[in-house]
Amino acid sequence: xxxxxxxxxxxxTTIQIKEWDECYHSKHGAIQEAQHVFIKNGLSLFxxxxxxxxxxxxxTGLNAFITFLEGRKMNQSIKYVGVEAYPISAEELxxxxxxxxxxxxxxxEQFEKxxxxxxxxxxxxxxxxxxxxxxxxxxxxxxxxxxxxIYFDAFGYRVxxxxxxxxxxxxxxxALKDNGVLVTYAARGVVKRSMIEVGFTVEKLAGPPGKxxxxxxxxxx
Numbered sequence: 001x002x003x004x005x006x007x008x009x010x011x012x013t014t015i016q017i018k019e020w021d022e023c024y025h026s027k028h029g030a031i032q033e034a035q036h037v038f039i040k041n042g043l044s045l046f047x048x049x050x051x052x053x054x055x056x057x058x059x060t061g062l063n064a065f066i067t068f069l070e071g072r073k074m075n076q077s078i079k080y081v082g083v084e085a086y087p088i089s090a091e092e093l094x095x096x097x098x099x100x101x102x103x104x105x106x107x108x109e110q111f112e113k114x115x116x117x118x119x120x121x122x123x124x125x126x127x128x129x130x131x132x133x134x135x136x137x138x139x140x141x142x143x144x145x146x147x148x149x150i151y152f153d154a155f156g157y158r159v160x161x162x163x164x165x166x167x168x169x170x171x172x173x174x175a176l177k178d179n180g181v182l183v184t185y186a187a188r189g190v191v192k193r194s195m196i197e198v199g200f201t202v203e204k205l206a207g208p209p210g211k212x213x214x215x216x217x218x219x220x221x
Contacts, residue, residue, distance in 0.1 A: 005095040009209070012101045015060065015092060020159045024059045026185070028210025031101055033185060034066050036208035038151045041216055042183035043067060046148060047074040054146070054175055056138055057153040058082030060096050061114045068114075068129050069104055077128045081147070085137045088115075138163055143175040150176060152184035157191060164191050170198045176219040187213035 002018045010029030016022070026033040043051070051071075055063055064082055071078045093115050099108045110125050114133075117123045122132045138154065150172055154163040162168075164186070172182055184191075187204060192215060195202050200217035207214040 003092070005092065010101075011097075012062075013095060013097050015088065017155075020155075022155055022159045024057075025062060026208060026210055028208070030060075030062060031066070031098070033208040033211075034063050037183055037185045037214055038063050038153075039066060039070050041205055041214070042149055042151065042181060043070060043076075044074065045181060046076060048076070050077045050079075051148045052079040052146060052177075053081065053149045053151065054143065055080070055082040055151040055153065056172075057151075057155070058084035058087075058133060059153070060088060060092075060098070061111065062096070062098055063151050063153060064114055064131065065098055065104075065107075065111050066102070068110060068125060069102060069107065071129060079130045081132045081134060083134045083136050083138065083141060085135065087119075087135065090115075138168055138171075141171045141175065143171075145174070145177050147175050148177055148180050150180070150182040152182055152186075157186065157188050164188075164194065166194045166197050169194050169200070173198045173200060173219055178219060180219045182217040182219075183214070184217075185211065185214050187211070187215055191215065 004016050005013055006016045008014055008027050008030045010032045012030040014023045014025040014030045099111050119133050119135045122130055125131050157164045192202050195217045201220050202217045204213050
């Protein structure tokens with residue numbers, strides 16, 4: 001499918017799949033969406049503690065990079081696993097402007113290392129951030145009680161409803177530790193019903209710019 005780099009409304013870039021009219025991040029602001037959904041409503045719940053994170057859809061690396069930057073501010077030690085079946089190309093990576101937009105030129109090397117490191121191997125990005133990228137279909141995930149937090153950032157239900165199924169959310173539920181949290185930009189009723197069906201307690205929160213609502217789900221004991 002044809003892909004192109006576009007600039008979102010907050011100045012940060014993303015990748016658009018033209019046939020689907022679908023983007024890796026919100027057209028209303030890639031960085032703003034990541035900060036609101038995954039940091040404000042996810043990572044910030046674990047300040048001053050060790051946290052293990054599973055990202056569903058590693059994609060451009062934006063969520064991982066922002067987590068790397070924000071985790072330092074929150075005094076966190078982070079173990080991060082990003083799952084991606086179809087990695088972006090080196091050419092697409094060069095077109096991403098996240099380092100500049102986040103005023104993170106001192107960490108440019110770490111952003112590049114996130115993409116250049118080998119798959120299936122844990123790497124030390126810093127003393128307090130370990131990264132493992134897994135080239136894997138979401139349907140193949142089989143982790144049990146491993147993660148405190150899941151960033152669920154799959155392509156939207158409109159274009160890939162199978163990624164938002166009860167079967168997938170059962171895998172997410174199983175992958176979380178007790179009282180673990182899943183955050184996603186989505187807020188469809190069918191998604192909420194699938195989450196509840198597998199055991200999640202779901203709350204609706206204010207969404208990022210351009211989106212009225214989002215979901216946060218918790219694995220209750």
